[in-house]
Amino acid sequence: MNLRQGCIGRQESLCMAAIAACSSGLFTFDSSALYSLGNSAYITMLASAAIALIIFALAVNAMAASGHESLWALLRSGLGAFFSRVVALIYVLLLLACAAMLLSRFTLMMVRFVFPGVLEWKLIVYLAPVVFMLAWKGLESIGRTSRLFIWLLLISLLGSLLLAAFNYKTYRLAPYLGDGIKNILGLGIKNALLFFPALLGLLIVARGVHGPKMAKRTGYSAAIAAGLLCSSAQLCLGMTFSYSELSKMHSPMYRLTMNFRSGGYFQRLDKLLFFGWVISSMLAAGYYVYAASFLFAGAFEHNDIRPSVAVFSVLIIVFTMLMHSQAAIWGNIERVISGYGLLLAAIPLLLASLLARLKSPKKNMQEKES
Amino acid sequence: MKRSCSLLRKIAVAGLSLAMLLSSSCISSKSIDEYGYATVIGIDSGKTKAFFVSMLLQRGNGAEEGAESDLCTHVGVESEDLFEAVGLIESSLPFSLNLSRTAAIVFGEDIALNGGVEQLLSASLGMLNIRYYANLVSVRGRAEDFLGGIQSELNPNVAKLQYSFVDYSRRTGLIPSFTLSEFFESTFAHSSDILLPLGEFNPEIKKDSASENGAKDGGRNNSSAETEKEQSEKGEKEKSSQPLQKAADILGSTEYMPGQIKRLGGLQASMLGSGLFHKHRLIGYLNGLHTQVVLIVKGQFEKGRIQLPLPNGRIISVRLSAQSQPKIRLILGETPKATFEIALYANVEHPEIREYSNSDMEILISEFLKKRAEEVFLACQALGSDVFELRNTAVKLFRRTSDWEAFNWEAAFKEVAVAFEIAVYLDYNPSKSSVE
Numbered sequence: 001m002n003l004r005q006g007c008i009g010r011q012e013s014l015c016m017a018a019i020a021a022c023s024s025g026l027f028t029f030d031s032s033a034l035y036s037l038g039n040s041a042y043i044t045m046l047a048s049a050a051i052a053l054i055i056f057a058l059a060v061n062a063m064a065a066s067g068h069e070s071l072w073a074l075l076r077s078g079l080g081a082f083f084s085r086v087v088a089l090i091y092v093l094l095l096l097a098c099a100a101m102l103l104s105r106f107t108l109m110m111v112r113f114v115f116p117g118v119l120e121w122k123l124i125v126y127l128a129p130v131v132f133m134l135a136w137k138g139l140e141s142i143g144r145t146s147r148l149f150i151w152l153l154l155i156s157l158l159g160s161l162l163l164a165a166f167n168y169k170t171y172r173l174a175p176y177l178g179d180g181i182k183n184i185l186g187l188g189i190k191n192a193l194l195f196f197p198a199l200l201g202l203l204i205v206a207r208g209v210h211g212p213k214m215a216k217r218t219g220y221s222a223a224i225a226a227g228l229l230c231s232s233a234q235l236c237l238g239m240t241f242s243y244s245e246l247s248k249m250h251s252p253m254y255r256l257t258m259n260f261r262s263g264g265y266f267q268r269l270d271k272l273l274f275f276g277w278v279i280s281s282m283l284a285a286g287y288y289v290y291a292a293s294f295l296f297a298g299a300f301e302h303n304d305i306r307p308s309v310a311v312f313s314v315l316i317i318v319f320t321m322l323m324h325s326q327a328a329i330w331g332n333i334e335r336v337i338s339g340y341g342l343l344l345a346a347i348p349l350l351l352a353s354l355l356a357r358l359k360s361p362k363k364n365m366q367e368k369e370s
Numbered sequence: 371m372k373r374s375c376s377l378l379r380k381i382a383v384a385g386l387s388l389a390m391l392l393s394s395s396c397i398s399s400k401s402i403d404e405y406g407y408a409t410v411i412g413i414d415s416g417k418t419k420a421f422f423v424s425m426l427l428q429r430g431n432g433a434e435e436g437a438e439s440d441l442c443t444h445v446g447v448e449s450e451d452l453f454e455a456v457g458l459i460e461s462s463l464p465f466s467l468n469l470s471r472t473a474a475i476v477f478g479e480d481i482a483l484n485g486g487v488e489q490l491l492s493a494s495l496g497m498l499n500i501r502y503y504a505n506l507v508s509v510r511g512r513a514e515d516f517l518g519g520i521q522s523e524l525n526p527n528v529a530k531l532q533y534s535f536v537d538y539s540r541r542t543g544l545i546p547s548f549t550l551s552e553f554f555e556s557t558f559a560h561s562s563d564i565l566l567p568l569g570e571f572n573p574e575i576k577k578d579s580a581s582e583n584g585a586k587d588g589g590r591n592n593s594s595a596e597t598e599k600e601q602s603e604k605g606e607k608e609k610s611s612q613p614l615q616k617a618a619d620i621l622g623s624t625e626y627m628p629g630q631i632k633r634l635g636g637l638q639a640s641m642l643g644s645g646l647f648h649k650h651r652l653i654g655y656l657n658g659l660h661t662q663v664v665l666i667v668k669g670q671f672e673k674g675r676i677q678l679p680l681p682n683g684r685i686i687s688v689r690l691s692a693q694s695q696p697k698i699r700l701i702l703g704e705t706p707k708a709t710f711e712i713a714l715y716a717n718v719e720h721p722e723i724r725e726y727s728n729s730d731m732e733i734l735i736s737e738f739l740k741k742r743a744e745e746v747f748l749a750c751q752a753l754g755s756d757v758f759e760l761r762n763t764a765v766k767l768f769r770r771t772s773d774w775e776a777f778n779w780e781a782a783f784k785e786v787a788v789a790f791e792i793a794v795y796l797d798y799n800p801s802k803s804s805v806e
Contacts (some may be wrong), residue, residue: 113496169762178771180770255502
């Protein structure tokens with residue numbers, strides 16, 4: 001068996017999941033959808049994190065109650081051999097799409113702001129091998145590297161929000177509730193997919209993080225931290241740009257750093273902070289690729305994760321190039337994901353959790369004993 | 371088997387190290403002296419094309435000491451937009467243009483009047499790496515003249531110009547500070563109308579010899595330009611026949627307007643007052659005092675001095691500084707009503723004046739500012755220019771975006787009845803002598 005899982009502690013797993021959730025939450029949302037009807041994103045992000053957390057909590061509790069040590073075991077138990085593999089494939093594609101979205105957004109930012117005029121593939125060939133190496137080395141490497149870089153990443157994120165503070169004005173957030181509570185809830189449900197993959201990854205590698213109970217505690221902390229951080233960032237973005245400006249920006253976080261006060265050292269900080277964010281995105285993408293490979297290997301009974309990692313690393317490059325080429329097929333995929341993504345992700349998981357709980361061996365044993 | 375694995379591993383490590391070394395370099399690297407940095411860009415209307423784009427170029431990092439003609443070059447070309455201008459100007463330069471250090475974009479009067487500001491800035495300026503905090507300036511006359519006028523031995527490092535603008539605005543309030551980022555907010559968010567610092571070129575101010583040399587080396591690159599001899603002959607004729615046309619602000623005042631002040635020396639270009647815009651078109655000017663009043667009401671005033679006329683006819687200097695952010699109460703409805711509550715610290719810089727008590731002086735200052743604020747507001751309201759940013763207060767009164775977008779703010783603004791409550795706290799001790 002060469003699944004490169006090993007075992008990581010609570011701090012490593014928390015850093016890994018939080019970095020993934022924050023990176024997706026801050027950099028891969030669709031600006032035009034999120035801001036077109038006003039800016040309530042600072043509330044939406046909290047709602048999205050909460051919804052993702054609820055789905056995660058139901059699944060991980062089912063895992064703990066039914067004695068399943070990983071997501072694959074839960075799916076297999078709940079849905080049977082065939083449907084569990086179908087669902088596993090959906091989750092694999094979802095995780096790879098999230099990894100590709102991160103790569104795509106950062107490549108776009110680099111082409112737009114750092115290396116204008118450079119072809120995207122020339123930048124992807126720098127980012128993709130790092131993602132591949134992280135996933136190749138396995139869970140322990142990803143966890144420990146995340147733990148190593150967490151302070152740099154926190155400083156680069158919070159630093160950017162603090163340095164832009166001179167320009168915050170509350171009127172830019174108005175109307176404060178966007179287009180009303182209904183709109184907030186709708187956006188909250190759609191954007192739960194920003195946080196869900198990071199928690200899904202924890203379910204997949206639950207054995208490597210000391211079991212479902214530890215995965216549950218880690219997941220709760222990661223979702224709360226990511227929700228609060230992303231909500232704070234959205235609040236700061238909302239006080240810097242009005243919703244009509246934000247709806248036209250594809251990289252509002254980077255634009256925030258370009259508004260630093262003129263003169264002196266701070267005006268050059270945008271690229272330095274960006275460097276920190278690129279590291280977080282590669283860690284997140286590596287985590288997603290590893291989780292996808294692990295789930296695939298488990299579902300199709302491969303003893304070695306390395307072929308899956310290699311193939312999926314190439315696949316995310318293909319997805320990234322598809323996104324950049326704005327091919328119609330990717331447009332259709334994006335429409336499906338944004339419209340039905342959460343349903344596709346949550347329903348099978350919740351169904352499997354319910355069925356697995358009903359069939360759970362622990363419960364059956366307790367009944368037999370009594 | 372073990373040996374071959376070990377050998378393979380060594381080859382892999384060596385290959386990876388080599389790949390990392392080969393990958394660690396710049397994509398299309400260029401050294402700093404291969405760039406000319408456009409520190410100020412001027413935009414005027416062109417004769418054969420939409421724009422005449424002029425630039426002040428600085429080589430290196432602009433921090434070296436040396437002859438001004440070596441440091442700063444004035445170039446220009448007619449073009450349809452900034453992108454074309456960059457390409458055309460580079461055809462005559464031994465280096466590449468770099469706009470990442472542009473401190474200011476200066477708009478000539480003709481461009482500002484006919485909506486050219488929005489037309490030019492609606493392009494994707496980020497592709498030219500122009501920083502979003504570059505200042506925007508409007509000038510009376512031609513921007514290319516203004517650019518020529520700021521070259522001087524007094525200002526060898528033109529890159530510091532932006533710092534000077536912002537500092538002058540902060541210290542005096544006689545000009546506003548307005549950046550490209552705020553322009554985009556005004557465009558995309560349809561927020562308040564813009565107020566740009568106003569500049570002017572005064573040919574009567576004697577140019578120093580160093581900047582004359584600089585002008586010779588740079589010069590214009592206008593495709594339809596007259597020869598230099600024709601221009602100087604024409605200039606002499608115009609100078610003798612026509613005095614400099616006085617600018618008046620929207621309230622008819624010609625005091626504290628750029629180019630109107632009798633001075634000796636300094637730059638030929640000066641900045642004072644502001645250009646008032648409505649929907650990105652220039653509609654009038656505000657003089658220095660009225661600009662201060664607008665900034666006080668908007669909460670963008672830090673400190674500055676006003677000349678206060680006393681009832682006995684004497685004019686005294688009063689230093690003002692902001693105490694807190696102004697509060698605005700806005701009621702929408704049949705008759706919209708806005709009340710601005712402003713608090714200022716004041717210091718009368720004439721301790722020998724003893725005939726007024728503290729409270730009398732506070733009332734004088736408060737009434738003076740209140741009257742000016744009302745005049746300026748009514749004049750701006752008549753022109754439809756919401757330069758006081760009431761719109762930003764109105765939007766907070768709505769709960770839903772769809773309700774706000776259905777509301778006609780422009781029509782409501784014209785009906786707003788305004789009141790100003792200006793509280794002045796005087797730091798004025800009549801027992802002080804002018805010796806202390």
